[in-house]
Amino acid sequence: MTELPELRHTAAHVLAYAVQDLFPDAKPTIGPAIENGFYYDFDRAVPFTPEDMEKLEARMREIVAADYEMTGREVTRAEAIESFRDNPYKVEMAREIPQGQPITLYSIGEFTDLCRGGHAHRTGEIGAFKLQSVAGAYWRGDEKKPMLQRIYGTAWHTQAELDAYLQQLEEALRRDHRKLGAELDLFSIEEAAGGGLVFWHPKGAIVRGIIEDFIREGLRERGYLPVITPHVVSERLFETSGHLENFAQNMFGPLEVEEQRYRLKPMNCPGHILIYKSRLRSYRDLPLRYSEFGTVYRFERSGVLHGLTRVRGFTTDDGHLFLRPDQLQREFEQALDEALRLLRAFKFDDFFCYLSTREPLLRGATDDAAEAAIRAALESSKLSYTLDEGGGAFYGPKLDINVRDAIGRVWQLGTVQVDFTLPERFDLTYRGNDGHEHRPVMIHRALAGSMERFFGILIEHFAGAFPAWLAPVQAVVVPISEHQAAYAHEAAAQLRGAGFRVEVDESNEKLGYKIRHWKTQKVPYILVAGKQEVADSTLNVNARGVEEKRTLTVASFIEELRSAVLSLS
RNA sequence: GCCGUUGUAGCUCAGUGGUAGAGCACGCCCUUGGUAAGGGCGAGGCCACGGGUUCAAUCCCCGUCAACGGCUCCA
Numbered sequence: 255m256t257e258l259p260e261l262r263h264t265a266a267h268v269l270a271y272a273v274q275d276l277f278p279d280a281k282p283t284i285g286p287a288i289e290n291g292f293y294y295d296f297d298r299a300v301p302f303t304p305e306d307m308e309k310l311e312a313r314m315r316e317i318v319a320a321d322y323e324m325t326g327r328e329v330t331r332a333e334a335i336e337s338f339r340d341n342p343y344k345v346e347m348a349r350e351i352p353q354g355q356p357i358t359l360y361s362i363g364e365f366t367d368l369c370r371g372g373h374a375h376r377t378g379e380i381g382a383f384k385l386q387s388v389a390g391a392y393w394r395g396d397e398k399k400p401m402l403q404r405i406y407g408t409a410w411h412t413q414a415e416l417d418a419y420l421q422q423l424e425e426a427l428r429r430d431h432r433k434l435g436a437e438l439d440l441f442s443i444e445e446a447a448g449g450g451l452v453f454w455h456p457k458g459a460i461v462r463g464i465i466e467d468f469i470r471e472g473l474r475e476r477g478y479l480p481v482i483t484p485h486v487v488s489e490r491l492f493e494t495s496g497h498l499e500n501f502a503q504n505m506f507g508p509l510e511v512e513e514q515r516y517r518l519k520p521m522n523c524p525g526h527i528l529i530y531k532s533r534l535r536s537y538r539d540l541p542l543r544y545s546e547f548g549t550v551y552r553f554e555r556s557g558v559l560h561g562l563t564r565v566r567g568f569t570t571d572d573g574h575l576f577l578r579p580d581q582l583q584r585e586f587e588q589a590l591d592e593a594l595r596l597l598r599a600f601k602f603d604d605f606f607c608y609l610s611t612r613e614p615l616l617r618g619a620t621d622d623a624a625e626a627a628i629r630a631a632l633e634s635s636k637l638s639y640t641l642d643e644g645g646g647a648f649y650g651p652k653l654d655i656n657v658r659d660a661i662g663r664v665w666q667l668g669t670v671q672v673d674f675t676l677p678e679r680f681d682l683t684y685r686g687n688d689g690h691e692h693r694p695v696m697i698h699r700a701l702a703g704s705m706e707r708f709f710g711i712l713i714e715h716f717a718g719a720f721p722a723w724l725a726p727v728q729a730v731v732v733p734i735s736e737h738q739a740a741y742a743h744e745a746a747a748q749l750r751g752a753g754f755r756v757e758v759d760e761s762n763e764k765l766g767y768k769i770r771h772w773k774t775q776k777v778p779y780i781l782v783a784g785k786q787e788v789a790d791s792t793l794n795v796n797a798r799g800v801e802e803k804r805t806l807t808v809a810s811f812i813e814e815l816r817s818a819v820l821s822l823s
Numbered sequence: 824g825c826c827g828u829u830g831u832a833g834c835u836c837a838g839u840g841g842u843a844g845a846g847c848a849c850g851c852c853c854u855u856g857g858u859a860a861g862g863g864c865g866a867g868g869c870c871a872c873g874g875g876u877u878c879a880a881u882c883c884c885c886g887u888c889a890a891c892g893g894c895u896c897c898a
Contacts, residue, residue, distance in 0.1 A: 301827060389893030390826020397895065401826050404893070432891095436834080445871090445889060504897085550898090555824050556889090558896070570898065669898075704898045735855040762854085763861085770859035784857055796858060803858070 256374040258411070262287035264324060264362075264374040265314075265383050265409035266294045271365035272313035273405075277306070282367065283343040283393065283402055290419060291383075291408035295391055297343065302388045302403055310405070311385045321378030322362040326371055329357055334368055343393065344368050382416035383409035425661055431713035432561040438718050438775060440726075441562065441709075450559040450566030452706050457726035460755065461712075462705055464724055466547055468599060469571050469702065472592050478545040478573060483525030485549060489515040495524040496679055504552045522548035523673075523698055526574040527680050530694075535684040540694060541581050545573040547705065562710030563665075569705040575697040576682070579620070582695055583627035586653075586670060590635045593655055593668045593701040599822050600712060601721070604658040607632065607639035611651050624672045624695070625651050649673040649698075659715040667708065668701040719776040719798060723819040725755070729779035731793065732759045732768045738783045745783065745793060745808050752812045754819075769796065779815065 256264075266285035273280050273296060285294030296302075302310075329337070331348060334357045338344035348368055351357050360369045362377055374380065386406045393399040410416040427433070435441045440458035443451065454462060470480075489508055492498045497505065501520055508515040519525065526544045535542070549569045558564055575585050597605055609628060612621050628651055632639055639653070650672035656664050673696040676682075683691040702708035712720070722728050729749060733742040742758045749756040759768050765782065772780050781793040782803075792805045795814075806814065 304828085387892055388827060391894045392825080395895065397825065401894080403826075406893080443890095449889075552897085554896085557824065557826095557894085560891095564897080568898065666898075700898070702898090707898055732858090734857055737855075764854095764856050765858055766856090767860055768858090773859055780858080782858065786857085794858080 256379050256411075258409075259287040260372050261374050261380055261411065262292040262409045263372055264377065265380050265407060266292040267324070267360065267362055267365065267367055267369070267373070268314050268317045268377055268380065268383075269294045269310065269385070269405060269407060270296075270367060271317050271362060272310045274365055276309055276313055277302075280403075281341045281343060283341075284347070285367075291386070291406060293391075293404050293406045295393070295402040295404045297393075297400060297402050302405065307385050307388065307405070314383065314385075317363065318377050318380050318383075320363065321376050323376050324360055324362050324373045326358050326360045326369075326373075329359055331357055334359065337366070338368060380409055381411040382413040383407055384416060384420070422661065426663070426714075429661065429714045429717045430561075431563075431710040434713050434718040435562070435710075438713075438726075440713065443561075443565075448566075449556055450554055450564070452562060452565055452567065458709065460726040461720065461724055462709060465702065465705065465708065465712075466571075469596065470545075472595060473543075473545045473573070476543070476588055476592060477541075478543040481526060481529055481544045481546050483522060483529070483546060483548065484519075485551075486516050486518055487525065489517045491524045491528070492517055492520075494679060495521075495527075495676060497521065497524070504554075506551050506553050518551040519548075520550050520552045522546055522550060522570065522572045523574055523676060523696075524680075526572075527676060527682065527696075530576050530682060531680060535576070535694075537578060537684050537686045537692070540576060540578050540684060541585055542576040543573060543585075544575075545571075548572045562706040562713075565704075565706050568707065570700045571702045571705065571708075573697075573699050573701075575699070576677075576684075576694045577697065578684070578692070579623065579695050582624060582672065582697075583630055585697060586628055586672075587631040587634060589670045589697065589699045589701075590631055590637065590653075593670070593699075594635065594637075596701045597655070597657055597667070601715065602657040602659070605637075606656055607637055608642050608654045608656065609639050609651065610642040610654070612649075618674075620674055620695075621651065624674075628653060628672070649675040655701075657711075659711060660717070661714075663714075665707075665711050667703045667711070668699070669703070670697060670699040672697055717776075720778075721818075721823050722778040722815060723822050725776075725778050727757050727775070727777050728755045728815065728819075729781055730757045730759050730772050730777050731781045731783060732765065732772070734765050734782065734784035736760070736762075738785070738788055741788045742783045745781065748808050749812060749815075752816065754812075754815055773798070778818075779811075781811070 263286065266287065270282045270285055273282065277298060280296040280298035283295040283297060285292060334348040335345050338348065348357060358369060358371055359366050360371060360373060384407060386408060389404050390401045391404040393402055408419060410419060438457060439455050441455055442453045444453055497520060505520045506518045508517055529544065530542065547569050549567060551567045554564065554566050577585055611625055652669060652671040654666055655668040656666050658664050677693050677696055682694050684694050686692045731742040731746045733739045739760050746756045746758045761768065769780060778798045780796040782796060783793055787793055792807050793811055795804050795806055795811060
């Protein structure tokens with residue numbers, strides 16, 4: 255059977271064929287297979303309309319039904335350039351194919367494309383496909399180059415697979431944190447305040463508080479010290495740190511106050527460094543571990559903002575470690591360990607890491623030592639990782655932790671980075687046991703990444719149905735009629751007294767309506783109080799995801815909820 | 824920022840060159856109920872904003888802003 259990438263690549267050719275037929279003015283450029291589908295970029299003066307897409311899809315169906323054979327032949331560079339002389343993109347590609355590599359043309363029916371190959375044998379092998387969207391895309395991803403029109407599609411062996419994929423897309427839509435955020439009243443982004451700035455509503459803020467408490471608890475156990483640093487500081491600080499030089503395009507512009515320029519901080523590290531520098535440090539002080547839920551502001555171009563996952567103001571669960579070089583491995587291990595504890599608690603059990611090392615030009619002996627320490631830490635944590643040699647890490651080697659969520663999407667969360675640069679820039683020292691000054695190493699680490707993004711991912715991961723320990727409302731007491739209202743309040747008071755987040759639903763509605771309401775609000779426990787329950791001092795427990803209803807005394811429900819919360823379920 | 828799409832009630836969306844509608848949500852009333860929607864009434868709109876065309880613009884044209892889907896980048 256044809257592999258999916260080959261089938262999708264073929265589908266891209268079919269699309270280009272259809273475009274050639276229906277819109278001969280469009281110049282095909284490149285059209286690869288991608289995850290779940292394919293795209294093809296065209297240069298065309300007039301944009302494709304939704305109606306164009308329908309026509310293209312219909313024409314593609316004919317091409318697939320015609321079951322053309324995919325035939326390839328090798329040509330010389332000159333022949334390739336000649337046959338695409340009206341298409342500068344193809345000519346550019348033909349020119350750039352390295353010497354010695356075969357140049358091939360592939361044809362289906364009346365359509366021939368410059369292509370390295372990897373196709374289905376016949377167009378009929380494309381079992382099911384669908385065009386999805388049109389979008390602008392720069393030629394070769396370079397915004398200085400012409401904007402092309404990219405048509406996205408998806409293709410599968412069978413209709414059933416296509417349907418399953420489309421259903422998965424719907425599921426993702428259903429879980430979209432922007433949608434659930436509004437429905438569950440968790441957060442909003444307000445036009446009146448500006449894009450990319452998050453307003454946490456009470457229910458969202460409650461969840462965030464629980465997450466923060468959880469993280470703080472772990473940090474306390476691991477010897478982190480809390481610090482709190484200003485949001486706006488003199489620009490000079492970022493000159494020293496190098497942010498103005500390297501990160502300025504991501505920073506908000508300067509604020510002028512009494513002829514001094516100030517900046518919103520884009521990172522917390524310079525502030526933490528100032529605390530380190532505020533007095534002399536001894537080797538005995540190290541490792542020194544500072545942590546802060548530090549709110550930072552970064553300028554992002556308006557087009558990239560997205561819900562909670564891409565914002566302009568966010569709070570990192572930041573931490574900076576100041577270390578002797580010999581402490582690097584142990585501390586790195588600890589940071590990893592803490593990251594895994596966090597991820598497991600939030601029911602992520604599929605994660606993997608990318609280790610990016612410093613660009614070769616910047617590498618020194620310290621890098622090798624740090625890299626060895628990180629690798630050793632990774633081995634001992636039994637974490638699988640992919641190495642990204644020279645992967646752009648500027649300060650030192652860096653480890654990114656990615657998770658796969660409940661519907662298979664991958665997110666980057668935490669990061670642990672070794673930094674040799676800032677200690678130099680700020681001339682950080684500690685007094686060694688030899689009486690001399692030494693240079694500490696820094697680790698930057700954020701485990702959840704940012705509270706905003708982490709929350710957004712959690713919403714989607716749980717589809718808004720937070721486990722009881724996280725749920726902003728853990729239980730609702732629902733009196734069947736107003737005769738049970740007093741009892742409902744009494745029960746709720748007991749539950750609150752036991753430390754739980756509980757509401758009472760006194761609305762003038764029938765039971766079925768209230769049940770439906772709280773089910774859609776994804777509250778873990780709905781506690782029904784009718785005549786019978788009042789008489790017996792019990793509650794009828796309707797637990798989320800559990801068909802069977804049980805009648806429990808208030809005390810035994812408290813026990814049950816308590817153990818659910820303690821086990822983080 | 825760039826390309827495309829969209830902007831009508833709190834939300835989801837109809838609609839028309841002659842100043843606007845539904846469902847849900849909201850308020851009041853009736854109802855006092857047994858596990859996913861009981862009934863009635865009511866309130867709610869600078870039809871995103873600014874220009875233009877027209878006797879007349881929510882509708883047509885231009886611009887701006889915002890959201891959404893991408894490109895690029897990242898927590």
